[in-house]
Amino acid sequence: MGVTINCDIGESYGLYSFGNDVKIMPHIDIANVACGFHASDPSVMHKTVKMAMEHGVSIGAHPSLPDRQGFGRREMEMERNELRDLLIYQVGALKGFLDAEGVALNHIKPHGALFGMTSKYEHCAEAAADVSEIFGVPLIGQVGTMHDTVYTRRGLLWWPEFYADLEYDEGCRLIITREHVAYEPEAAAARALRALTEGVVTSVSGNDMPIRFETVCIHSDTPGIETVAPTLRDALAPYID
Template sequence: MVAIDINCDMGESFGNYSMGRDVEVMPYITSANVAGGFHAGDPHVMRETVALAEEHGVGIGAHPGLPDMMGFGRRKMDATPREVRDYVVYQLGALTGFAERAGAEVQHVKPHGAMYSMLSESEDHARAVMEAILDVDPNLVYLATDMNIYEIAEEYDELDAVFEGYVDLDYRADRTLIVEKEMTATDPELAADRAVSIANRGEVESVDGTTIDVPADSLCIHGDSPNSVEVLETIHERFEEEGIELKRLDELVASSARS
């Protein structure tokens, strides 16, 4: 049976600011990327998000970003690889503390926004993040959107890496994503078609009609999209029809290791 993970960015509220639809979305996903307090999130939101994930049996992952709440971690910063490594260790350590307090474990790491872009553009920064993960826990999974970063992660024998695809964003023919400034509603049936295509065939259609390879074992859904719950419900229905199983990242990696 084909199995795949669904991940979503979570815990991005902070103070009086409410972001995303965590409570509504959490029942439909298998892995949660939890903000570490730099681009979004705060200690109280981290605690609540970890508890919500545990309640629904969702795998917990760190979603580290650059220290830029005003720009939501999406603005470039002139940070050295050493500094980025420290940022990741710091945020991963904070989330690990809350996870341990709840009797849970952190399973993966997925960089956010401009930090992710830095990794895509600089091998030194990408390696700094891999080394930060290994500094804290070599059993963690690296969740990669960019194939170049994924291939760098694959060079580390002690680090498991999983490639992810997107169904609520469009792809260009070169496999880069088209990211708009604001999330708009996604056609649930189109998203479900893409999800099934990636799960079964590792491919998706780009905006110009070209079929491109997206060999993903995890699908990212944006929880702040206006109709994210409807999209997730439709994907679940289609997966049930197609016999596609949902598994957390740690379960997928464990299954792969056994095979």
């Protein structure tokens, strides 16, 4: 029953700082680095890559819809070829910094509304799968969605995830919000541990639903995440791969 902790990170840009990456990085296994479309910039991307390397953290791309004002958490209508090109552009940008530092790209995980779109719409999931094949790396997704249907059908390696700091609806679908609310560290850790050991998550309506995953996600912009991260790490330590 092995598991990893991944984090959406490197989401500052210019003079604007979001999240406490320095305090989060020691407690995660996988970094999903923003690629400049919802957040980040070239210098932040490079700095985040080097910080992850210092902590032995695997590095993947966290591409988004072109929506800085909405932090990539608003849907946009895009065709498969448009979305494929959007992803290639962003993943390629991060890979440039990885190549500069001599480290491999580990995976791809779409951000925010784009993650939701790839989970709901087949053509979006196909675009993500196309880019996974182009770069030869796994995707991160969610069971019981188009991720499961498309990625599995195409024989791709992908890792289902659980969100420690977001809620689920009655269909066990992720509720993606524009802004994240604070989570009590112990509550987030207990929620993730129960999901891992019992295979269930409680929906916003209070019903338990089955869930399966291989990695647990936290967000660098969740208030108080610098406290949640080490608490979550301690709780899951016996199960960390």
